[in-house]
Amino acid sequence: MKYRIVHTTEYTYQAPVTLCHNEVHLRPRDFSGQRCLSNTLDITPPPSILSRRADFFGNEVGYFAVQTPHEQLSVTATSEVQTEAETQLHFQSQIPWNEAAERLARDLHPNVLEARQYVFDSPSVQAWPGLADYAAHAFPPGRPLGEAVHDLMARIHQDFAYDPDFTTVATPLTEVFEHRRGVCQDFAHLAIACLRSRGLAARYVSGYIETDAPPGGVKLVGADASHAWFAVFDPDLGWLDFDPTNNQIPMDRHITTAWGRDYADITPLKGVIYGGGTAQKTRVAVDVARIE
């Protein structure tokens, strides 16, 4: 599939901002299932300095600074992406999950070692005691990894209400857990926390999703916005993606922008501003159009 994605973020400030430093994760990644054909960044007012590099996790991160006073900042990323429907490995993931965890703890194979960093707590995903119990049902010893994670995904989808008014990016995971509601980011974080509590490596994936329903299909949640899901590591097969918000395995209609330990590692746009007063207004618009 080929997509054209336009992702616009606009900030309007109460008072002029004299200087801002920003980081963006807005370029879709290249990997076996996906190729980013083009990616442009339009920033108004034009930044005095703009550079791109690979971050610690191999995602492209852009840095820019606007050094002239401004009351509005607008960042638009336009990307063309080719996705391939890869063979689903999820049901070949037959390794017992506890064995996968043991392999992770011991194996010095570069891929396993690389994955092990996703076992530990991270800035937005910290384990707490009650969590392991929630995940326990899906993880009886010896259960194949793919099946167990599928079960976990289904549970989260079933137990948690999708409620964009309930959480913000600052809502702690414990609160999401207690009230059983949240958005895609929360569900991904929750699944990641559960998996890590089992000693498994889980990472956060941010991106987009094509929401136009195919004839007879179901309209997917996450339209007009960025999306997020998670992936789990199988020591033999590699990373397997799961989308708990839609209770499905991401295929060629999920477009991956970046992955990291959690949202904090790969925030689409973050920044520090000087000035701006006490109030900021934010507007985000995402358009995902299939072009081929």
Added chain:
Amino acid sequence: MTRAIDNPDLIARYARVPGAFDEMFDTEGGVRAPWAYFSSALQALGPGEFERRRGEAQRLLQQSGMTYNVYDDPRGRERPWALDPVPLLIGSEEWSEIESGLNQRAELLNLILADIYGPRELIRKGLLPMELVYAHGGFLRACHDTGLPGPRQLITYAADLARGPDGQMWVMADKTQAPSGAGYALANRTVMSRILPSLFRDSQVHRLSLFFQTLRNALAALSPQQEQNPRIVILTPGPHNETYSEHAFLAGYLGYTLVQGDDLTVRDGRVWLRSLNRLEPVDIILRRVDGAYCDPLELKPESRLGVPGLVEAVRRGNVAVANPLGSSVLENPALMAFLPAIAEHLLGQPLRLPTAASWWCGQAKEMGYVLDKLENLVIKMIHPRSGERPVFGAALSHEEREQLRARIRAHPHLYVGQEALELSLTPTWTPQGLAPRRTVLRSYLVTREDGYVVMPGGLTRVAEEAPNPLVSNQSGAISKDTWVLASEPEKQVSLWPQPRFRPALSALRGPLPGGAADNLFWMGRYAERSEELVRLLRTALARHNDLLEFGDADIEQTLHRLLDALAYISATPAAPGGPNPAAAHSIDARLRHLILEPQAPGTLVSNLHHLEGAAYRVRDRLSRDTLRVMSDVSSRLLALEQAKNGNLVELRDELDTLLTTLAALSGLATESMQRGQDWLFLDMGRRLERAQLITALIRAVLVQPAPQTTEDLLLESLLRATESLTAYRRDFGAHPQIDTVLEVILLDGANPRSLGYQLQRLQAHLDMLPGETDATRLGEEARLILDISTLLRLTDTHALALTDPQNGTRADLNDLLMRMDEGLRALSETLTRHYFTDPRGPQQLQPAQAEPAT
């Protein structure tokens, strides 16, 4: 209990602890060789003299303003730095072994640091468990591949050393982030060489200055621009930090500018220092802020101590940070368990200095051992968060031990068990004579072209109480100088005579960060306000004396008016004119309140506290003499607070002494301070404050006319309080007239206490401020001062003296004074806005939530 002074034989009375290693005495009770000279000299001095020298040391330290802040101390900051006059002595032979061991360790840690932020081979090879890096809070992913360009990453390093019962020196902890204490070691040395000059000289002690020279070289060599005179700053978390006074001390000693995060800004990918309204490039940052807090953009977003964009500036190679951001990943007690194998692998050598035996719980067998032997071990976190301290298994109850075991089982990779070492003991001076105290030595290293240089000495700390196994300043320990003995006398090296190290002239006139300008300005204001308050209070106390003597109603009336005026100008309750509950109070109580009430903002003691605070925050920029006078101010303040229950005569005596001290402070500023920007802001603060006080005082005393006798007394008091009485009598005769009094204290350009004079000076100072970048901006201050000066000069004092028949007040005078006050306030606000810290500090953009409503 016998005091030491009663028994001259210090050595004979020393109670050794059986089984423990004593630094001074061998197991037979004989004095160890390096201590021979010192112990005989100590005996010769005798306890009385030694005690006197100890007192002298404490006095010198207090004067130098060295403090150690304790976070949860109710007295807040500024616990005086405690120095024991008995140093730790180390012989040259033993030292050279320690030195080579430390050198090796620094080289090794440097290689590990480079590997962690580069290829991470050690992890791949299985020599370093990846948890120790990836699960350690000091590992900053954003800083991957942003290392320093030179041959070494680890610029400064410190090791905590301790000696076990067998006499072997062990490494207890590695400090790789921003090792603190080298400045305290230097301050200790300065004091010791003054209190025991001949003993110090004859002991052939290695000097410390060469170490600091090497530090300067090492930092200068990092300059990304390869400039002749790179700008180096010390980044401090600020006055609340526990070792702030050390940061200030080092900045002064090394000639670097002391800055906080807000003083720096990143533009065009480089770091700039906001100096008044200019931006000056910064090449090298010696940081005392924890790495994770240095950049709210890429590191901890909640940090208020950092500089947004700093990591990017480092990444671009436009600024060098020492130690590099992320270096605290090496401050990990679990690392110790793996160092021997890594040393073999990287250096092909065994570790020369042994490390306390450590068991990292991330390995099943080791965890089993730690859980099993908890009673005998010290349990540490691989990356303790602030406030988390090592736990001694032996000190825990059964229940506490079980809880700890559960915590370890839940996150085994975060815990490490370490052998509890019985630390050696060093004789330490106590009121009862010499007593053994547990000892830890922090040793400092800095890099140079061909390796590392170890400070020949260091910061020794001993426990306050004998049995305490924990030695850390946060739990209140005493420091010692460390004397490494040279085999032959050494030449004195000072930072100053070497032309290479002479600070450029610009260091003296160097940049003035907005925060420092702000504090200097307020230091000037509080100093002036305190001084004027003391003068007025003395005038009031003199009138109070008259009252007691003559019991005159006019005097009583005058005194109440004066007290109202004092209350008004110091903004303590009971302004004149309004309902006045304080008038009912006894005069005695009102005076005491104005002097002593610590809770009310405008009283004398609270002004003095503010003065202390402002001076503390700019102490790196103050001369030694100024610091000494400020230390006197603190002592006077304490004496004043202690005299609070005494009679008014005693208070008056205290005020007299205080006035002398405050006058010395202003005298120093006038006579011995370089007329640079620092002085400019200090003096503007004084001038502005004095101008506002005169305005407020006249307003409080003269706007409301009083009966003739009272008014005469008030005029005289006014002249007295403004130190203009003698001049007035000379020019106008003994009997004060309101118009001529106003002439003298408002207009007289030759009277250094008149309002007109203050405005003249302010105008002259404003002209000297750098402002060429933005002409319209300077205009604002110039216009404000021009406005009120002109108004004042056009004034007719005869008209001012007249009473408005409508409302019975001197309305013209009131109008003029109100406009003066408004102008002066506006001027102060404008200065604040233009030159001091930007109130619109950096803030985070609110992140857009992934997936808003559909």
